[in-house]
Amino acid sequence: MRRDYSEFLPPSPGGTSATRTFSTIDTFGWQPFFAQQISVDDLTATAPARVTEVHRNGLHVVGDGLDLTLPPNPEATVGDWMLLDPAAPQTSRILERKSLIKRRAPGTDRRVQLIAANIDTIFVVSSCNQDFNVARLERYVALALEAGITPVIVLTKADLCGDVERYVTAARGVSELVPVVTIDARGTEPREKLAEWCAPGRTVAVLGSSGVGKSTIVNALAGTLSIETGAIREDDAKGRHTTTRRQLHVVSGGCVVLDTPGMRELQLTDAAAGIDDLFSDISGLSAQCRFNDCRHMTEPGCAVLAAVEAGTIAASRLGRWRKLMNEEAHNSASLAERKSKDKSLGKLIRAVQRQDKRRY
Ligand SMILES: Nc1nc2c(ncn2[C@@H]2O[C@H](COP(=O)(O)OP(=O)(O)OP(=O)(O)O)[C@@H](O)[C@H]2O)c(=O)[nH]1
Numbered sequence: 001m002r003r004d005y006s007e008f009l010p011p012s013p014g015g016t017s018a019t020r021t022f023s024t025i026d027t028f029g030w031q032p033f034f035a036q037q038i039s040v041d042d043l044t045a046t047a048p049a050r051v052t053e054v055h056r057n058g059l060h061v062v063g064d065g066l067d068l069t070l071p072p073n074p075e076a077t078v079g080d081w082m083l084l085d086p087a088a089p090q091t092s093r094i095l096e097r098k099s100l101i102k103r104r105a106p107g108t109d110r111r112v113q114l115i116a117a118n119i120d121t122i123f124v125v126s127s128c129n130q131d132f133n134v135a136r137l138e139r140y141v142a143l144a145l146e147a148g149i150t151p152v153i154v155l156t157k158a159d160l161c162g163d164v165e166r167y168v169t170a171a172r173g174v175s176e177l178v179p180v181v182t183i184d185a186r187g188t189e190p191r192e193k194l195a196e197w198c199a200p201g202r203t204v205a206v207l208g209s210s211g212v213g214k215s216t217i218v219n220a221l222a223g224t225l226s227i228e229t230g231a232i233r234e235d236d237a238k239g240r241h242t243t244t245r246r247q248l249h250v251v252s253g254g255c256v257v258l259d260t261p262g263m264r265e266l267q268l269t270d271a272a273a274g275i276d277d278l279f280s281d282i283s284g285l286s287a288q289c290r291f292n293d294c295r296h297m298t299e300p301g302c303a304v305l306a307a308v309e310a311g312t313i314a315a316s317r318l319g320r321w322r323k324l325m326n327e328e329a330h331n332s333a334s335l336a337e338r339k340s341k342d343k344s345l346g347k348l349i350r351a352v353q354r355q356d357k358r359r360y
């Protein structure tokens with residue numbers, strides 16, 4: 001069978017893109033960024049496919065005429081694009097990522113956990129109730145900024161709340177660059193109010209604690225009720241973890257959306273630039289501190305402490321910045337240490353293997 005590969009390639013200036021029909025990979029968020037990484041030769045031998053789900057026993061991938069499970073690959077995560085040789089799936093290559101969401105794995109295990117790849121927008125979801133927590137929003141927004149992903153704060157359960165404005169004001173305080181949208185996630189509002197970020201070809205991840213309405217948003221966007229949603233415990237507004245795995249869903253005529261289980265703990269790692277971007281009010285002032293390694297603790301001539309004194313930066317915000325910076329530095333250092341230990345161990349093993357070879 002001869003395939004027409006022109007549609008996989010970046011559109012040529014004055015090309016025929018207007019007459020293109022949407023293929024499966026377009027529907028799943030194929031973008032010029034990925035097309036530019038592959039040659040026509042690549043395409044004759046292999047086909048692009050997107051990882052829509054990661055199970056314990058493998059990766060579910062979807063492409064044009066492809067819908068299969070590949071063997072597990074610890075390097076791959078949901079949202080990745082792979083070049084697939086259907087005859088030898090284990091040789092599949094992961095294309096360079098447009099963005100990557102990762103965190104420090106929970107617990108004492110010093111590992112990085114990949115959450116998702118190639119996401120354009122993160123909906124940081126919180127409810128207008130006891131779940132709302134500015135420090136948590138800041139964490140998610142820093143994560144998005146670090147990865148070069150557009151963050152949007154989505155406040156759900158506005159219909160149940162008597163004082164939505166109070167939550168909106170607090171959320172706006174996170175960063176003036178981040179839009180804040182309030183919704184009743186159960187109806188048509190997600191489609192109407194989130195349309196700007198949900199155009200065809202875009203990929204959106206929905207992140208937030210359990211029970212805040214992530215699956216409800218995904219369902220409302222998709223216009224179906226295919227994803228199970230759970231009632232929350234009335235006493236403390238905590239969810240019950242209805243969503244148990246990460247999965248990409250295609251919204252008909254719209255974007256690709258990733259539903260994720262509520263994360264109890266989001267520990268940032270390698271996110272110093274994201275934290276800097278988020279707290280630009282603080283990082284911007286650092287240049288005016290007397291010492292260029294000022295930690296804005298007790299140093300004389302500190303412009304940040306002066307701003308707190310003058311009331312232009314809230315002391316609580318400086319406190320949250322400090323906590324996040326310390327945690328990030330700690331996680332990045334301990335993960336780097338683990339990586340270098342793993343590396344030396346790998347070297348040692350290889351050296352022993354070489355010696356063994358020589359010996360026998
Ligand atoms: N009234 C109202 N109820 C909502 C809203 N958003 C979600 N809910 C309800 O809150 C409960 C939890 O919603 P889910 O969508 O399951 O929450 P989730 O964030 O996906 O939770 P996990 O899967 O546990 O991570 C469900 O009973 C929803 O119907 C909203 O905006 N207004």
Ligand SMILES: [Zn+2]
Nearest residue numbers: 289294296302
């Ligand atoms: Zn300072």
